Amino acid sequence: MAGRKILVAYASRYGSTREIAEAIAEVLRERDMEVDVANVVEISRIAGYDGIVIGSPIYMGKWLVEAVDFVKLFQSDLHKMAVAVFAVGFSMRDPTPDNRRNAVAAIQAIRPYVHPLDVGIFAGRLVLSELSVPDRQIVAMSASAEGDFRDWDEIASWAGELETILSPPA
Numbered sequence: 071m072a073g074r075k076i077l078v079a080y081a082s083r084y085g086s087t088r089e090i091a092e093a094i095a096e097v098l099r100e101r102d103m104e105v106d107v108a109n110v111v112e113i114s115r116i117a118g119y120d121g122i123v124i125g126s127p128i129y130m131g132k133w134l135v136e137a138v139d140f141v142k143l144f145q146s147d148l149h150k151m152a153v154a155v156f157a158v159g160f161s162m163r164d165p166t167p168d169n170r171r172n173a174v175a176a177i178q179a180i181r182p183y184v185h186p187l188d189v190g191i192f193a194g195r196l197v198l199s200e201l202s203v204p205d206r207q208i209v210a211m212s213a214s215a216e217g218d219f220r221d222w223d224e225i226a227s228w229a230g231e232l233e234t235i236l237s238p239p240a
């Protein structure tokens with residue numbers, strides 16, 4: 071529906087979730103929505119949007135703390151708008167039922183504060199040479215592979231389905 075104002079809010083440590091947020095925004099814009107994209111740490115106001123998409127990568131089994139804090143901070147505004155969330159994790163390069171369950175569990179911390187109408191779970195990107203020393207040590211311990219496993223078709227198709235969800239409350 072034209073004229074709907076949507077915010078795509080993301081957390082991201084190395085940029086891969088930001089790029090997913092931008093891809094989602096692009097799909098929504100193609101459907102005539104008015105879309106802003108911003109990092110959660112830069113957002114000071116969400117009142118006035120009809121709907122919001124909130125995404126974070128998964129680190130050590132959880133959404134990034136700034137994404138959880140964002141949800142807590144704006145919980146009363148979020149109750150007045152349509153909310154969809156997504157999580158990005160490297161384990162989803164292998165989308166077994168167990169890995170999917172763990173990725174869905176990563177958003178457990180926000181459940182008391184928001185009732186998302188949809189939850190997207192996407193594979194991410196891991197490039198060892200880009201990581202901070204502590205992050206590289208953590209990844210080395212789990213002997214993870216590296217690479218970019220983001221599935222842009224899957225992301226675009228999830229974003230396309232949001233059109234019906236992100237409608238203003240009746």
Ligand SMILES: Cc1cc2nc3c(=O)[nH]c(=O)nc-3n(C[C@H](O)[C@H](O)[C@H](O)COP(=O)(O)O)c2cc1C
Binds near residue numbers: 128130159162195209
């Ligand atoms: C230290 C560290 C811990 C991670 N922990 C998880 C995890 O628990 N589950 C998972 O699926 N992916 C995990 N990942 C992979 C990231 O979620 C993935 O690389 C994501 O695309 C990063 O997003 P960003 O570039 O927006 O920060 C981890 C990556 C790092 C570096």
